[in-house]
Amino acid sequence: MTDQPEPGSRSAPRLTTREAAELLGVKPETVYAYVSRGQLSSVRASGGRGSTFDADEVRALARRSGRRDPAPAGGDLVFRTGITLIEEDRYYFRGVDATELARRHRYEEVAEWLWTGELRPGTRFEAxxxxxAAARRTVAALPPHSGSTDRLRAAVTAAAAMDPLRFDLAPEAVLSSARALIPTLVGALPVVGEGKIGTEADGDALARQLWPRLTARPADAPALAVLDAALTLLIDHDLAASTLAARVAASARAHPYAVVSAGLGVLEGPLHGAASGPAHRMLQEAVERGSAVPVVADHLRTGRPVPGLGHRLYRAEDPRARTLFALLEDVPQAAGALAAAREVVAATARQAPLPATVDLALAVLSVGCGMAAEAGETVFAVSRTAGWIAHALEEYGERPLRIRPSGQYRGPRPPQPLP
Structure with missing residues (x-):
């Protein structure tokens, strides 16, 4: 459609070519391509220089093409997402109750559900x-005191270096990288008590591959079911701190390995992925002392918060904790830790009732099954990798570099003398 003379009426708002391009998220020349295809009409601006476009028509085209309105100058801090909804003390993956998914499907199947919207029974990931081999060599070179998150970060870096096509951000390429990366992270971790690589068979479920990297005790079906459910329940939890970091990286068009590295950097904080460690140590002490009450009393006396209690997104018990506690009932070796956890909740309820969080449930699993205090953090990191990938896939479809908050300067006003 060719330009028409600008009408005399000014009632309808008009956009310049630059404004229309920003609204559509395209280059100015693409706007003219839309005009030539008949998808957009334009009129010549006064004086014959440039064109103007009807704002409502441009917005309608933006909606049809899946484009988003441009962010304000400060950048986007509200994210449109179709991954996780947290509402009324429940949470949902793509509209399906996450706890029901965890009861009925394995971690790999639910990861595929988040990524593609398709549930594929029997899905397995293979490194x-x-x-x-490269990831294992890299992890083996770390000093002995390295933690599991140190090893996971090293494994991600090695996997990225082995993938020369990692900058291909097409959805299928990203998914291919993710399906290979997650089992690589697990396989790169040393087996507990042996300090060497595992001997699991190819095609084993991820929970079975991860188990010997968490504890030297043999796995049984009920305990593996708890671990698999924990992996599934922790895949995503909306825009947690590590997920926000992952989306910022994806907004800059970082490749998926870098997105996961960004998430791991935040996850290691004691207030996020590492929060189950203090809960583990508390329950371990409670089991050894035969009661949780004196342990809780020690925390209160010294002004320390009792770990594993109270989540700001849930008024009642964290649904992830509730699901894991129910499954832990079938794990005999976790009975002592489970009783201690319930005693912790009961002991603190007298002052200010704070329901259990997933960190307390992870601590029951780790204490009951002879795992280290950092085991919960390892489970969290491996699991959440799939969630970071899901958010990266969403963010790759958005306008690049849209996440750009503005700083509120609080320093001295210029001009200041040269120091």
């Missing part, structure tokens, strides 16, 4: 042999 490429060369990538896994």
């Amino acid at each position: 490429p042999a060369a990538t896994l």
Whole structure:
């Protein structure tokens, strides 16, 4: 459609070419391509220089093409997402109750559900042999005192270096990288008590592959079911701190390995992924002392918060904790830790009732099954990798570099003398 003379009426708002391009999220020349295809009408601006466009028509085209309105100058801090909804003390993955998914499907199947919107029974992830070997060599070179998150970060870096096509951000390429990366992370971790690589068979469920990297005790079906459910329940939890970091990286068009590295950096904070460690130590002490009451009393006396209690997004018990506690009932070796956890909740209820969080449930699993205090953090990190990938896939479809908050300067006003 060719330009028409600008009408005399000024009642309808008009946009310049630059404004229309920003609203559509395209280059100015693409706007003219829309005009030539008949998808958009334009009129010549006064004086014959440039064109103007009807604002409502441009917005309608933006909606049809899946474009978003441009962010304000300070950048976007509200994210449109179709991944996780937290509402009325429940949470949902793509509209389906996450706790029901965890009861009925394995971690890998639910990861695929988040990524693609399709549930594929029997899905398994497999690490490429060369990538896994490189990740294991890299992890083995770390000092002995390295923690599990140190090892996971090193494994991600090695996997990225082994993937020369990692900057291909097409959805299928990203998914291919993710399906290979997650089992690589697990396989790169040393087996507990042996300090060497595992001997699991290819095609084993991820929970079974992870188990010997968390504890030297043999796995049984009920305990593996708890671990798999924990992996599934922790896949995503809306825009947690690590997920926000992952989306910022994806907004800058970082490749998926870098997105996961960004998430791991935040996850290691004691207030996020590492929060189950203090809960583990508290329950361990309670089991050893035969009662949780004196342990809780020690926390209160010294002004320390009792770990594993109270989540700001839930008024009642964290649904992830509730699901895991129910499954832990079938794990005999966790009975002592489970009783201690319930005693902690009961002991603190007298002052200010704070329901249990997933961190307390992870601590029951780790204490009951002879795992280290950082085991919960390892489970969290491996699990949440799938969630970071899901958010990266969403963010890759948004306008690049849209997440740009503005700082509120509080320093001395210029001009200041040269120091």
